[in-house]
Every structure is written in structure tokens, then in C-alpha cells.
Amino acid sequence: MISATGTLPLISFYLGLTLLLIGGLGVVFGPKTSTEPIVRIINLTVPSTGVALIFLSYNYTLAMLTFLSVNPILYIIMIRAIIRLEEMGGSIS
Amino acid sequence: MIGRILNSLAEPRVVPKIFAFAIAIVLVFSLPLPFHLNPEQVYPKPAPQLQMELAKKNIDISYNLAPYNRGGLPVDPDNRGIVKSQYKSPYEGWITAYLTPFSQWMRDVSYHLGTTIVAHPGGILDEILYYTRGLDTILESSILFTAFTIASWVILNRTRKMTGE
Amino acid sequence: MNEITNLSGPIIGHIPFIDIVLYISPFSLALVAVIAAFTAFLALSKPELRSVTRFGEDVVRTTTVERKEARFRRFMTILCGIALTGVVTTGDLFNFALFVSLTGITNMGIFAGVKDAHVLDATFHYGLVLMICSLPLFGGVAMILANTGTLSMGVLANIHTNPILNMSRTLLLIGAIGEGALAPFFATKVEMIRAKGAPYINMMHLSSLMVFTRVIEVLLILG
Amino acid sequence: MAIEFVYAAAILMIVGALGGVLQTRPIDKFLMLAVLGDGLISIVATFGYLDVAMASSFMTFVGIIIMMIGLIRVLEIRKMRGELG
């Protein structure tokens, strides 16, 4: 009991924090993100996985379920915007 | 000089940057503060994975609700769940222990389905979200409703007409 | 069952929704009266029609507001009035943050249907500010919760301050300034006010005034 | 026994995250994201919440499909615009 209760949340917590930092850096400063918005959306999945792991380590499973199922809806909204903007001709300043 | 600064401030695109800068300054300067969690919270929950381990070892069937077991017996107002709320109410802890027949069946089958059981009507989160802090849920849903109204109105009455559909 | 008795002033009555307590003090009663009167006035008035003259043309044009648009904006105005009433009377910190968010998003809705590039530009940047400011609002509230263990203003009024509380109060102030479209450097607001259909846009002034008054009161209560 | 499985999942996730951030071509990124999602599912399963693991496997699948279709559409639009002007 002691070992598993101790180590499992610890592993998931530290891993989640690492993914959050890596993903944040990747979304903001990652390669080719400034020209291609879709690359930035793909990078967004990394910090969102980190957030899901942190929820898991606190045992907020219901919040994690909601978070994971809200994510595709968010992607649909963003990708719709990208396609509309591409139809109008590229990036905006 | 001052006029130029003020003029550049008057452009809308600068405003989010100023806000971002202000928040970042406050956050970064607060990094050396000694953050600590006050252990006397309302609605505490057990240590992570503790209930899952107990469920694996114990024969006691109510631990199959892990990680959302909060005590109490199902459908029994005399034997309520343990809820430590801010202001006491005579009806607290009623939902926490409640299980529908379907979720009772799920509890008997396996100890891996705790989340589904709690998301089903009944459980600690329904107690918090629908009873003790019900206004939060109303507001949250109203915000979503307002945003959907704005978005669908703009789509139906503006964007579509402009594309000629 | 403990009750709120004193929050930097006398309290006329409180409406308990179990953990969420709405309370009425003389101060908030005055604010509620102002909000109700203003909202009723705006909801009953007709949209203004503005005349536009342009340099080099000998024509005076009268702009029109579509009926649908006016109806949509009136709906948003009424919703904003309800949200402001909540902002003024609520006695729970997280609830306060949610009400302020609702105020912000309805403010955005009032301007979302205007066919004018400048106004839409300003509205979009205001929306960005709304999204950024959800961090200081909810984050500040969560830090207060972590430090004191409660969200109720009646309990928080008796707790001594410390550096972390001060920092989260600063965050709360910044968040409320952003969401309520507050004065000092809101050039955005000036652009937005150029929108046609005048009576409804006055709601924005009222909302920034009320949110500012209320957030100062909340900060004083927390201290 | 179970602990070793967790470490494997952790390594999988780190590899997926680094690869997903550092790759530049979107299709390669999708492969790395699939690795990341598999790590998430296996770590949830190690925690013992099988229903959440099931739902998260649906959701990662749905998200990747949506992003792929968006990518295809964007490339198509760019090609068409190249033909136009």
C-alpha cells in the first residue's frame, strides 16, 4: 500500500509538470509555429496532456474526463477559424 | 514624447499586451513568496490512490466507488455521507450516499468504474455542484449559453449573409 | 448554522443558497436600485438613429439599426443588468469572479454584431483581454482559498492579511479591471463607443462603474 | 510489476512530447502525438480507472482525426489558391 500510494501520484505529477513546461515552450517558441497556425494547435496537445496528468495525480478523474472531452470541441472551433481565415487569404496582422 | 506614448496607448491592439505585461510582472515578482497550503480546508478529500488500494485489498464492497467514496449507506437518510461544508444544512450528505439501481449494479461488478458511478446521478460532486454550491453551476451554464447565443447570432445573421449563402 | 453578521457595515438581510450567500447592505441596496433603474430605462428605450455627414458630400445620411440587431442587443443588455445585480450582492468569492466574467462576456455581446471594422477590432481585443484576465480572477480566488481555506466573505473578513493574500488581491484587482472594461487605459472602450445604436452601449459605462465599486469593496472586506 | 509499467509509460510520454514539439512536418507530429496519447491511456490504466481510460482513448482518437482533416483542408485551399493566382 505504501509504495504504490506514494509513487504513482508522484510519477504522474512530476511528469505532468514537465509536459506542461515543455509544451508551453513548444507552443510559444517552437519551430515553425509563427507561420503555420495548425502546427501550434498540434503542439497544444502536449500541455493539455500534462494538465490531464496533473488532474489524474490529484485523483480528479471527473474533471479530467470533462477536460479531455472538451478538448476536441475546442479543436473544432479553432480549425474552423483557421479554414475560414485561409479562405480569405492567409495570416492576419 | 508623452503625446506619442499616449497615442500608442490609444490603439486597441496594445491593450492586451499591457494587461499581459502587468500580470506577468505581478506573477514573476511573487515567485519568491513562501507558498503553502492551509491544511484546514472545507470539503477535504483522502490522499490520492488510497481508496483504490483499499478497494483492491478489502472485501468491503463500498470501496468499489473509488476514488469517490465518501462514506454513508445508499438510500438511507439516517446514515449520511461525510461532507464538511461551510454552512451546515439539515439536508447535507443525502446525495453523496445515493446510488441508482444501475450504478449499484456497476458497483457490484467491478472496482474500476468509480468515475462513471459518480457522474451518474448522485455522488459528492453532484452534492457540491447541484446543492451546496448550486449557483456556480447556474452561472457557468449561463456563461456558456451567452457565448453560444453570441456566436450563433453572428454566424446566422452576419457571416452567412456576407458569404452569400 | 453560523451567519454573516458584520462585513464592514450593517447588513440588512441575507439570502442563503447553502454555501453561497447573497447579502444586502445599505450600500449594495443603493447600487441595486441604480442598476435596476438604468437597465429598465435602457430596455424600454428605442435605439437612436444617428445622422452622419461626410466631408465633400452634400448629403446627410441617417444610419439605421436593424430590428433583429436591436433585439439581440436589448437581450444582452438585460442579461448584463442581471449579472451586475449579482456582482453587487454576492457574498462568495468564486461566485463574484463568475459574475464578473458573465458581465464581461455580455459586454462583448452588445458589440459583437456591429458592422464596423474599428468597433469589431476593439471588441476583439477586449475579448482577448477577457481571456487573459480569467487567469488573475480565478487564480487569485484559488490562491485565497488555498491560503485561508474558505471562500465566504463573512469568514474572510476576520482573517489577518499576509503577503500572499496581498498578491492575490492585486491579481483580483487586475482581473476585475480587465473584465469590467475599466477606465484608465481602455482605449478599446473609446473605440467601442463609436458604435451606432446608442442607448445599449451605455450599459458598458454602468458595468465598469459597478464592477470597480464592488471590487474595491471586496478588497476592503478581505483586508 | 505494476511500477515498471508506469516507468515505461512515462518514457513513452516524454519521447512523444519531445518528438511532438520538435518535429516540423505535421504528419510526423501526428505520429508522435499518437505515442503521447498511448502513454496517457496506459498511465490511466495503471491508476486503475478503466472507464476514464476508455473515454480518453475515444477522445484522443477524435482529436487527432479532427486535426488531420483540418490539415488536409488547409493544404487543399493553399493548392487551389496557387492555381488561382
Place this chain on the structure above:
Amino acid sequence: MDPSSVVPNFVPQIITNFYPLAIIIAILTAAIGLSGVIIERDDFQKILIIQIVTYAMLIIVAAVGTDLAEALILPGLVVSLAEILAVTEVLIFREYIKRGISYPRLKEYKPIDMEVLKTAIPMTSLLCVVYGTILTGFTGGAVAGAGILIYLFIGEPKGLSHDFWEEMSGVSGLAWCLWLLGFLLYFLNPRLWLVALFMSGGGIIVKVALKFGLLGILNREEFNK
């Protein structure tokens, strides 16, 4: 069953140890995201970067580690979703106004032809809807809504016209009323809590799922013209 082993009186030690680290990493992440907002020039990409800031907010809320914190995460999530929805629409409308209507019309899109779309998508969406119906509440609404959304987005729905979905949005309004009624019943007469709970749970799942489905039909009309 010993009650003290079920729910402790204080927050356990492990969560107290987690707290400073979580807050510090969240602040660093927020600082990264905010600096990205300051640097970035493209308007749409600012929205994407702000998601990082939202994630930092979620971590700060989650670090409290009580049941209350879990209940507070859900409103934060919903608020961020709602704001991104409205702001994106305003952005698209603004671009139309700025560039005028006379952008070059593109040719018709080809329907995307992939094997996985024909075989896996109907099954997945059906599973999502069934599981969401079991869950109820806002979580179930989100799961079922994602299922409906992916089906409308990719599959080829037969016999579902646009008018049908307009009527369905009316149904969602009715569901919202049902849900509010359930709440009021709960506060006024807690002895009827079972009826009230079912009313609110059922109402909110219908509302949320149908709203997301409406979003899906709008998307489909614009994608597969």
C-alpha cells in the same frame, strides 16, 4: 467501515507537499504564455497562445486538492470554452468586414476519402453518445456532444435537415428551463431531491449535447459545401 479512513479532517500531507511546486510551475507557464502574447503579431495565434495561460489557471485551481477544487475546475473550463467560442466568431466577422466580400471564390471542395472515416467514425460517435448518456450532467453533455459533433463533422447524416436542428435548439432551450426548475425545486423543497436531481441532470445533458450538435451542423455546412 471506519469514517475517519474514508474522509480525513485535514488535507493529506502529500497534497500539501505538492502545492508549492505546482504553483511555481504554473506561474512559470503563465509567464511563458503571457510573454508569447506580448511577442506575437498575428491576431489569431494570440488566441492559441492564451490557451496556455488558461492551462496555468486550471493548475492553480487544481493545486488546492479538495473536492471543492474539483468542483471549481469545471466552471473555469467552461468559461474558457465560452470565451474562445465568442472571440473566434468576432475575429472571423471582423476579417470579413475588413477584406470585403470580394475575395476570390475557391472551387468546390472534394469530400475527403479516407477509409477510417467510413468505418470507425459511426461506431465511435455511437459509443460516445451512449457513454455520455450514462454519465449525465455536464460531463456527459460534453462527451455526448463530442460524439454528435464528430459524426456531423465527418460522417454523412441522412434525413437530418437544417430545420430539424433549429427545432432541436428550441428543445435545448426547454431543457434549460427544466434544469432551472429542478434547481429551484431542490432549494425550495429538499425532500424531493431525487426528482430534482434527475431533472437537472437530464436537462443539462440535453442542453449541452444539443448545443454542441448545433455547432457541428454549422461546421458541416461550411466544410463540405
